[in-house]
Amino acid sequence: MGITTITNEAETLLLTNSDSSNVNNSQELYKRTGTIWSATATIITGVIGAGVLSLAWSTAQLGWIAGPLIMILFALITIASTFLLCDCYRSPDAEFGPIRNRSLAEAVKFYLGEKKQRICGVFVVESLYGCGVAYTITATESISAIQKSNCYHREGHHANCGHNNSKFMLMFGAVQVVMSQIPDFHNMAWLSVIAAVMSFSYASTGLALGLAKVIENGKFLGSITGVPADNLTRKLWLVFEAIGDIAFAYPYSVIALEIQDTLKSPPPENQTLKKASTASIIVATFFYLFCGCFGYAAFGNNTPGNLLAGFGFYEPYWLVDFANACVVLNLVGGYQVFSQPIFALVEKWFNAKFPNSIFSQNFDLKLPLLPAFQLNSFRLWFRTVYVASITGISMLFPYFNQVLGVLGAVNFWSLCIYFPVEMYIVQRNIGSWTRKWIVLEIFSFICLIISVFSLIGSVQGLISALS
Numbered sequence: 001m002g003i004t005t006i007t008n009e010a011e012t013l014l015l016t017n018s019d020s021s022n023v024n025n026s027q028e029l030y031k032r033t034g035t036i037w038s039a040t041a042t043i044i045t046g047v048i049g050a051g052v053l054s055l056a057w058s059t060a061q062l063g064w065i066a067g068p069l070i071m072i073l074f075a076l077i078t079i080a081s082t083f084l085l086c087d088c089y090r091s092p093d094a095e096f097g098p099i100r101n102r103s104l105a106e107a108v109k110f111y112l113g114e115k116k117q118r119i120c121g122v123f124v125v126e127s128l129y130g131c132g133v134a135y136t137i138t139a140t141e142s143i144s145a146i147q148k149s150n151c152y153h154r155e156g157h158h159a160n161c162g163h164n165n166s167k168f169m170l171m172f173g174a175v176q177v178v179m180s181q182i183p184d185f186h187n188m189a190w191l192s193v194i195a196a197v198m199s200f201s202y203a204s205t206g207l208a209l210g211l212a213k214v215i216e217n218g219k220f221l222g223s224i225t226g227v228p229a230d231n232l233t234r235k236l237w238l239v240f241e242a243i244g245d246i247a248f249a250y251p252y253s254v255i256a257l258e259i260q261d262t263l264k265s266p267p268p269e270n271q272t273l274k275k276a277s278t279a280s281i282i283v284a285t286f287f288y289l290f291c292g293c294f295g296y297a298a299f300g301n302n303t304p305g306n307l308l309a310g311f312g313f314y315e316p317y318w319l320v321d322f323a324n325a326c327v328v329l330n331l332v333g334g335y336q337v338f339s340q341p342i343f344a345l346v347e348k349w350f351n352a353k354f355p356n357s358i359f360s361q362n363f364d365l366k367l368p369l370l371p372a373f374q375l376n377s378f379r380l381w382f383r384t385v386y387v388a389s390i391t392g393i394s395m396l397f398p399y400f401n402q403v404l405g406v407l408g409a410v411n412f413w414s415l416c417i418y419f420p421v422e423m424y425i426v427q428r429n430i431g432s433w434t435r436k437w438i439v440l441e442i443f444s445f446i447c448l449i450i451s452v453f454s455l456i457g458s459v460q461g462l463i464s465a466l467s
Contacts, residue, residue: 051249056295240457
């Protein structure tokens with residue numbers, strides 16, 4: 001993933017987002033100005049992304065009863081696990097403790113030790129990197145859909161309007177190279193707000209188009225058991241893959257503590273983030289249910305894998321174009337939300353390891369008609385290579401539903417459930433085999449089973465797509 005094997009000391013720096021001297025957490029390194037509104041906007045940007053576009057297909061595989069119920073179940077699980085994680089930001093007291101854990105990996109190290117912190121770090125890097133791949137694939141499909149939509153409008157719905165998506169991936173990658181030069185999370189609140197507005201726009205458009213199609217059909221399509229398959233085994237693969245897609249759509253635990261670290265207090269940061277998380281998940285679930293259900297109701301067994309780019313809708317073509325343009329703009333912001341933590345980790349390690357390097361220095365740059373800004377050589381080099389590697393992987397595996405399913409299954413239990421549960425047990429000093437401990441461990445085990453089956457189905461789907 002672009003990060004090579006390094007010494008144990010450097011690896012610790014990379015995966016904890018902190019320096020080796022254990023910076024005094026009571027020392028304020030910057031002014032925290034975030035509010036419930038900025039946190040909500042950032043969460044919505046991170047949650048309502050590529051995942052919403054696959055939910056109609058997921059509902060189609062699961063059917064009218066299981067589809068909506070599983071979406072609601074994942075919403076409740078996400079809220080519960082986020083509440084656990086919020087209380088791990090400060091220590092020893094969850095609201096007023098002087099020690100701050102500014103990232104998931106840093107919190108895991110503090111509560112669970114270096115060994116589990118390194119395991120967590122691998123999953124964090126994989127998750128953030130994987131989101132970049134998923135967002136690149138999704139944005140590319142939307143860019144391609146805009147061209148196809150215009151072509152179908154001009155030449156008819158049966159015209160040959162295929163395009164080479166590789167050039168669109170390169171275009172999206174070029175945009176991300178520029179956007180990646182935003183220094184850090186604290187300089188991108190404006191981008192989160194824009195991306196959140198785009199999320200509402202295309203989710204609302206997908207919902208409206210699905211509703212309009214249902215009205216046009218005069219009935220709800222679909223069935224209780226979902227799309228039929230050739231045999232039971234094939235049906236199970238599709239069901240498991242659909243669950244993986246839903247799992248990808250919800251969790252954002254990998255960036256939750258970074259968001260919490262931007263919040264001002266009072267009130268305590270954990271209270272603010274809990275309220276922001278609840279509001280965000282309720283809003284996301286509303287759109288997820290309606291997009292998933294109306295998409296399935298509109299197309300039944302022919303529900304496309306990508307609701308807006310799979311061409312269940314042809315007209316009005318300008319509205320389809322608008323929705324896909326909103327997808328692209330949203331994913332530009334979402335890509336940065338999930339990339340900034342990796343940028344911060346690697347650059348902090350480099351600056352600590354090579355403090356006197358010329359690559360660690362900032363240079364003032366002034367271009368015509370633009371305000372002066374600072375250019376960092378390592379930032380420019382590393383972030384460009386990072387974006388280029390994601391673009392290359394996306395070109396090798398351009399399979400929307402399958403990639404989302406694999407990423408959702410791999411990261412759901414490990415990052416969203418296991419580490420928050422185990423850290424909360426330590427933070428609250430919950431004794432083994434007490435009632436609360438048993439409930440939390442059963443909760444974690446059930447989510448592990450869900451992840452395992454989802455991964456099996458999604459990997460099988462990816463293998464089938466490659467063959």
